[in-house]
Amino acid sequence: MMAILTIAELKGDELKKVSKELLAAARGLGGEVIALLINGNDTHAKELLAAGADVVVKNTLAEYSPQGVANIAAEIAQKKGAKLALAPHSVQGRDYAGRLAVKLGGALVADVVSVKGSESAVEVKKPVYSGKAYANIKVQSPAVITVRPNSQELVTHSGSKVEDGGASAGEVKSVLKDLELTGGTKVQLTDASVVVSGGRGIKGPENWPILQELCDVVGAALGASRAAVDAGWIPHAHQVGQTGKTVSPNCYVACGISGAIQHLAGMGSSKVIVAINKDPEAPIFKVATYGVVDDLFTVVPALTAEFKKVLG
Amino acid sequence: MNIFVLVKQVPDTETRIKTKETGIDETGIKWIVSPFDEHALEEALRQKEKNGATVTALSLGPERCVEALRTAYALGVDKAVLLKDDSYNVFDVAYAAAAIAKYLQSAGADVILAGHIAIDSQSSMTPAMIAEHLGCANINNAIELSIEGGSVKVKREVEGGSGVMSSATPVVITASKGLNDPRYPSLKGIMASKKKQIESVDVASLGVSAPKVALASMEPPPPRPPGRIIEGDSPETKARELVKALREEAKVI
Numbered sequence: 001m002m003a004i005l006t007i008a009e010l011k012g013d014e015l016k017k018v019s020k021e022l023l024a025a026a027r028g029l030g031g032e033v034i035a036l037l038i039n040g041n042d043t044h045a046k047e048l049l050a051a052g053a054d055v056v057v058k059n060t061l062a063e064y065s066p067q068g069v070a071n072i073a074a075e076i077a078q079k080k081g082a083k084l085a086l087a088p089h090s091v092q093g094r095d096y097a098g099r100l101a102v103k104l105g106g107a108l109v110a111d112v113v114s115v116k117g118s119e120s121a122v123e124v125k126k127p128v129y130s131g132k133a134y135a136n137i138k139v140q141s142p143a144v145i146t147v148r149p150n151s152q153e154l155v156t157h158s159g160s161k162v163e164d165g166g167a168s169a170g171e172v173k174s175v176l177k178d179l180e181l182t183g184g185t186k187v188q189l190t191d192a193s194v195v196v197s198g199g200r201g202i203k204g205p206e207n208w209p210i211l212q213e214l215c216d217v218v219g220a221a222l223g224a225s226r227a228a229v230d231a232g233w234i235p236h237a238h239q240v241g242q243t244g245k246t247v248s249p250n251c252y253v254a255c256g257i258s259g260a261i262q263h264l265a266g267m268g269s270s271k272v273i274v275a276i277n278k279d280p281e282a283p284i285f286k287v288a289t290y291g292v293v294d295d296l297f298t299v300v301p302a303l304t305a306e307f308k309k310v311l312g
Numbered sequence: 313m314n315i316f317v318l319v320k321q322v323p324d325t326e327t328r329i330k331t332k333e334t335g336i337d338e339t340g341i342k343w344i345v346s347p348f349d350e351h352a353l354e355e356a357l358r359q360k361e362k363n364g365a366t367v368t369a370l371s372l373g374p375e376r377c378v379e380a381l382r383t384a385y386a387l388g389v390d391k392a393v394l395l396k397d398d399s400y401n402v403f404d405v406a407y408a409a410a411a412i413a414k415y416l417q418s419a420g421a422d423v424i425l426a427g428h429i430a431i432d433s434q435s436s437m438t439p440a441m442i443a444e445h446l447g448c449a450n451i452n453n454a455i456e457l458s459i460e461g462g463s464v465k466v467k468r469e470v471e472g473g474s475g476v477m478s479s480a481t482p483v484v485i486t487a488s489k490g491l492n493d494p495r496y497p498s499l500k501g502i503m504a505s506k507k508k509q510i511e512s513v514d515v516a517s518l519g520v521s522a523p524k525v526a527l528a529s530m531e532p533p534p535p536r537p538p539g540r541i542i543e544g545d546s547p548e549t550k551a552r553e554l555v556k557a558l559r560e561e562a563k564v565i
């Protein structure tokens with residue numbers, strides 16, 4: 001039986017949900033599923049075993065670098081005979097997945113939303129051309145595939161093996177230093193399951209608290225259109241779209257956003273889209289699951305109050 | 313110092329994409345330089361203005377990509393090279409990276425700049441793969457770059473903030489939007505670019521044997537389930553109705 005390697009990712013002390021989504025995708029391909037856990041603890045290992053891993057391989061890495069992760073993952077893949085590796089299509093995944101593919105002498109397909117077939121011949125689907133089309137791509141192993149967060153349904157499983165990897169970071173030309181994290185405990189955009197975004201319709205930076213309050217009540221991340229970013233109302237890190245972040249939450253709430261194609265490019269694969277816009281002709285309504293034609297300054301506070309009520 | 317900028321030619325964002333079984337219908341498409349590559353070009357030109365450098369724009373693709381290289385000339389690059397591949401599959405990242413790396417190996421590149429993602433294949437992987445082939449560092453999502461002597465210092469985006477990575481050259485760096493504001497080509501630059509020489513290298517002559525991925529089919533985006541306008545006589549009733557729909561019907565919150 002062939003093996004598939006997945007690479008888990010942590011955020012602070014927590015296992016990212018995408019780490020479990022990779023396992024769900026891997027289980028669908030048959031083969032033994034091995035999760036590489038870098039700098040994680042026993043709780044993370046247990047979570048991975050319950051979400052699809054047959055084996056968890058723990059490894060340490062003193063300083064983060066794309067090369068370090070790729071070197072460790074390649075060594076584990078070789079030891080385990082894994083010719084296929086799945087990694088998150090996250091900022092980090094994009095750092096090292098390409099390097100890993102070269103190390104495995106393999107192909108690479110990035111940002112896929114569906115994974116089918118077997119571990120030796122995989123067929124994936126991915127959005128291309130700013131989400132205006134989807135490509136179905138056939139990949140022969142060896143290969144590395146990065147998977148878009150929030151694109152897979154989780155599975156349950158009962159693996160039990162935890163091993164020490166003992167792989168080395170090898171020769172590394174540059175490491176990440178001087179981390180400066182902003183936004184503190186706030187939910188991160190790219191793996192949020194709910195995103196509330198504001199556009200030019202929010203009128204000015206003084207009105208973000210109206211959206212932030214809704215975010216706090218439902219545990220959402222705050223996003224923005226490029227118009228709001230270019231106006232200087234909010235840092236670029238919040239921008240969703242073709243020249244911003246790609247998000248794929250269960251629920252995307254667009255407040256005062258017209259729905260330009262470049263904005264849709266970043267949120268068009270969200271499961272449910274809610275549009276709050278006072279213009280009934282706004283293009284966002286063409287993709288919205290639920291539309292509210294009204295002034296966001298009255299609807300959003302009412303929504304926050306209602307959620308407070310039902311979520312207690 | 314030799315700076316190479318990877319310039320990918322992609323359909324204009326506003327272009328209507330019509331899918332065919334094996335790709336997109338290219339008739340009527342307006343081709344542009346991928347937006348993030350513009351940030352890479354801008355940064356190369358600024359570094360040249362500051363420290364002196366030879367800036368070469370490099371593109372991989374069919375003959376029409378010379379237009380993207382003319383745009384690079386119009387902005388002020390010194391040289392342009394097309395790695396010509398008429399049957400280029402824009403989704404075959406490993407193949408493109410292997411070919412570009414093969415060319416760069418003997419080109420004496422010190423700094424290789426690229427956009428952090430191309431808006432056609434939406435992969436954002438080619439630069440890191442090139443770095444692995446060259447055995448050098450890759451630093452993604454740069455928002456500040458300084459080059460001094462044989463080393464670079466890059467402030468980059470990470471999830472939830474930023475961090476710093478430094479490296480000796482050669483190094484592969486990708487540009488995020490925050491790095492700079494790209495300039496527009498001058499009329500004089502555009503006129504001059506028409507006469508500039510573009511070196512053309514047949515990709516087949518590079519002898520690349522990288523794995524290939526096959527495009528099985530293309531399709532329009534999956535249809536979204538029909539939407540519903542939430543009616544109500546006040547913002548409060550609409551809010552109540554929406555919360556009910558999100559919790560009981562869609563079950564997403």
Ligand SMILES: Cc1cc2nc3c(=O)[nH]c(=O)nc-3n(C[C@H](O)[C@H](O)[C@H](O)COP(=O)(O)OP(=O)(O)OC[C@H]3O[C@@H](n4cnc5c(N)ncnc54)[C@H](O)[C@@H]3O)c2cc1C
Nearest residue numbers: 199200201225226227241242243244256257258263278296
């Ligand atoms: C190369 C390129 C890349 C781009 N990348 C991106 C990107 O990454 N992300 C992005 O978002 N855009 C991007 N754009 C810009 C995009 O084309 C649009 O200009 C932008 O998305 C518009 O933002 P908006 O919807 O907030 O503003 P507008 O289009 O001005 O829309 C504002 C909306 O708010 C509504 N509104 C106003 N007041 C209220 C109110 N009180 N209550 C309710 N509704 C109200 C209006 O009816 C309108 O629909 C890009 C453009 C280009 C050319």
